[in-house]
Amino acid sequence: xxxxxxxxxxxxFILAAAGSAIGLGAIWKFxxxxxxxxxxxxxxxxxxFTVLIGAPILLAEFVIGRRAGADAVTSYKKLAPxxxxxxxxxxxxxxxxxxxxxxxxxxxxxxxxLARSVTGSLIxxxxxxxxxxxESIIANPKEVLIAQFLFIVITILVVQGGIQKGIERAxxxxxxxxxxxxFILVIRSLTLEGAMEGVRFLLxxxxxxxxxxxxxxxxxxxxxxxxxxLSVMVTYASYLSKxxxxxxxxxxxxxLNIFISLLAGLVIFPAVYALGFQPDEGPGIAFVVLxxxxxxxxxxxxxLTVFLILxxxxxxxxxxxxxxxxxxxxxxxNQSKRKPFTWLIGILVxxxxxxxxxxxxxxxxxxxxxxxFFDFADYITxxxxxxxxxLLISIFVSYRLKREDVWSEIQSGSSISxxxxxxxxxxxxxxxxxxxxxxxxx
Numbered sequence: 001x002x003x004x005x006x007x008x009x010x011x012x013f014i015l016a017a018a019g020s021a022i023g024l025g026a027i028w029k030f031x032x033x034x035x036x037x038x039x040x041x042x043x044x045x046x047x048x049f050t051v052l053i054g055a056p057i058l059l060a061e062f063v064i065g066r067r068a069g070a071d072a073v074t075s076y077k078k079l080a081p082x083x084x085x086x087x088x089x090x091x092x093x094x095x096x097x098x099x100x101x102x103x104x105x106x107x108x109x110x111x112x113x114l115a116r117s118v119t120g121s122l123i124x125x126x127x128x129x130x131x132x133x134x135e136s137i138i139a140n141p142k143e144v145l146i147a148q149f150l151f152i153v154i155t156i157l158v159v160q161g162g163i164q165k166g167i168e169r170a171x172x173x174x175x176x177x178x179x180x181x182x183f184i185l186v187i188r189s190l191t192l193e194g195a196m197e198g199v200r201f202l203l204x205x206x207x208x209x210x211x212x213x214x215x216x217x218x219x220x221x222x223x224x225x226x227x228x229x230l231s232v233m234v235t236y237a238s239y240l241s242k243x244x245x246x247x248x249x250x251x252x253x254x255x256l257n258i259f260i261s262l263l264a265g266l267v268i269f270p271a272v273y274a275l276g277f278q279p280d281e282g283p284g285i286a287f288v289v290l291x292x293x294x295x296x297x298x299x300x301x302x303x304l305t306v307f308l309i310l311x312x313x314x315x316x317x318x319x320x321x322x323x324x325x326x327x328x329x330x331x332x333x334n335q336s337k338r339k340p341f342t343w344l345i346g347i348l349v350x351x352x353x354x355x356x357x358x359x360x361x362x363x364x365x366x367x368x369x370x371x372x373f374f375d376f377a378d379y380i381t382x383x384x385x386x387x388x389x390x391l392l393i394s395i396f397v398s399y400r401l402k403r404e405d406v407w408s409e410i411q412s413g414s415s416i417s418x419x420x421x422x423x424x425x426x427x428x429x430x431x432x433x434x435x436x437x438x439x440x441x442x
Contacts, residue, residue, distance in 0.1 A: 025225035026260045027314050028106065028286050031268045033221050035279035038209025039201040043265065045218035047258055050226065053219070053435055055254040056427045057228040057390045059410075060397040062246040065237030067409045071328035072231035075238065080400055088392045092231030093329055095385035097345075099230070100322045101353035102377045104155070107315045108147030108357070112137050113287060114308040123301040127277070127292040134287045139361035148357050149350055155319040156346040159327060160339045181310040182260070185267045188303055195270030201279060202265040216439050220382040225257055229389030232321045235328045245414035260314075267307070271297075286311065323349070391436045398428035 034042045068075035073089035080086070116122045125133065137143060189195060223229050237246070268286075271293040272279050279285075290307065294300035326345045331337040355363055359374035368376045397406060403425070410416055 025221065025227070025318070026257060027264045027311055030221060030225065030261045031264050032280075032285045033217060034202065034265060035269070035272075035285060037214045037217055038206045039265075039269070039279065040203055041205035041207060041209045042214060042218055042221075043202060043261075044205050045215060046221055046225075046261065049219050049222035049435075050254055050258055052427060053390070053432050054222040054226045054228055055250055056424055056432060057393055058226055058233055058254060059246060059250040059424065060393050060428060061228060061231060061233035062237040062240070062250060063397055063401075063406055063409050064231075064393070065234035066240045066242070066246065066412075067405065068234075069238050071238065071332065072234045072325055073329050074332065075231075075234050076396070080396070083400075085396055085400060088389060088396065089231050089234070089329070091385070091392070092229070092234075092389050093326055095381050095389065096230045096232060096322045096325050097349060097352065098377050098385070099381050100319060100349045102356040102374050103315070103319060103322065104148050104151050104349060104353050105144065105357045105374065107151035107155075107312070107319065108144055108149075109138065109287060110308060110312050110315060111147045111150055112143060113291075114305070114312060117301065117305045117308050120301060122291050122304060123295055125291070125295065127288070130288045130292045130295075135360070137287075139364070141358055141362050144357045144361070145354065148353060151315075151319070152346050152350045152353075155316060155323055156342050158316070159320055159323045159346075160342040178260075178310055178313050181306050181313075182263045182267070185303060185307055185310070186263055188297070189267050189271045189274075192271060192274035192297065194274040198269035198271065198273035198279075199266065201273065202262075202269045212439075216383060219387065219436070219439050223386035223390055224382045225261065226254065227318065227321060229386035229391075229393065230322070230325065231389065231393070232325050235325045236321060238328070242412045246410060246412075247414050247416050247420075387436050387440070391433055394428040394432040398425055 030046070034046075064075050064079065065072075068078045070078055071089070072092050073086050076086040076089050113122065190199070227233065240246070240249075268290065269279055272285075272289055275293050275296050277289050277293065286307075291304055294304040294307070297303070323342070323346060327338060327342050330341040330345070355366075355373035356377055357374075358364075359366075359372035363373060366373065371379060406425075407421060410421060
């Protein structure tokens with residue numbers, strides 16, 4: 001049997017895992033969710049949920065994946081044979097498939113905007129014209145389907161290369177570039193006159209927005225941004241060496257995710273407030289408000305192109321991990337099967353995403369519980385699929401696995417104290433399940 005692939009280094013794994021987390025969740029979805037839900041109070045809840053719930057579940061997924069050394073479904077079968085726990089893996093695979101189906105649609109929007117930005121046709125319009133442009137793009141069936149297909153093909157081409165030559169190599173270039181581009185944009189945004197109003201909106205909580213819905217949305221955002229509950233990180237950790245510290249990796253990935261969300265807010269909200277726009281524009285904030293913002297500043301066309309490249313990088317690194325969970329589940333570590341299964345799943349994702357791609361045009365009148373295909377897929381995955389998966393994972397690690405086995409796996413490559421280990425188990429056993437259930441009830 002061929003030797004199983006592994007990450008070539010600890011930093012390679014952290015960059016790939018961070019790339020999975022730092023995608024549309026942090027850069028596209030966080031700003032519009034925070035903008036529509038009070039800014040500072042949403043950000044505070046997001047940090048709280050990431051630290052107390054998201055990070056512990058992330059570490060739990062790491063434990064499952066590295067101990068079993070297999071894909072999401074097989075990992076649960078190996079660790080809990082002759083039981084139904086492997087359905088967590090199936091749940092994660094199905095939910096990840098749904099997420100990538102609408103995620104790739106947004107990736108296509110980014111490609112459409114990037115093409116226009118490079119040619120210079122995005123600059124020089126009014127805010128109303130940017131709104132009209134966005135609506136015309138997402139309603140154009142030919143353009144959205146071609147752009148979505150191109151995004152899927154790019155994702156397939158990287159993932160088919162495997163862990164080392166595909167995902168890790170791409171992440172090593174994309175993630176540092178993402179940080180550099182982000183810092184350039186943050187500096188430019190903060191130097192705009194009136195930018196501090198946007199900073200205050202992001203960092204100072206307005207407690208009037210604190211309610212059950214905001215709490216649920218912040219919890220869903222924490223799951224979506226870290227991609228926990230999908231067992232994506234089970235798959236990624238299965239390629240992890242026994243010498244690598246999983247607690248340190250979990251802290252690094254969670255911290256980077258919060259940091260990038262902060263940077264995204266510091267790019268968008270200061271610029272929005274400085275130029276007199278509103279922060280609650282919804283999903284179109286990156287495609288309607290930001291082009292209008294960049295249009296008002298010197299060298300705006302260049303900064304807009306930089307932002308779109310950044311957004312594309314972040315979106316692709318997340319797409320790699322989401323596609324990998326299905327590829328790993330089918331190929332079972334057989335490298336000769338990786339390429340055909342990558343193309344098979346990628347093409348199926350494209351066809352599954354067609355209703356979401358056409359949700360703002362041809363299929364605009366088809367609603368499910370008042371939501372179009374795109375919004376419904378986002379809603380059920382973020383607010384149900386991910387939390388349910390996270391709930392089951394926390395129960396599996398804290399109750400089903402033997403405590404001494406979990407301790408042994410955590411200790412491999414790290415020197416975590418028994419007190420910290422017990423605190424983590426306590427969070428998984430009591431805080432995480434209770435918090436998720438209470439939020440659902442509310």
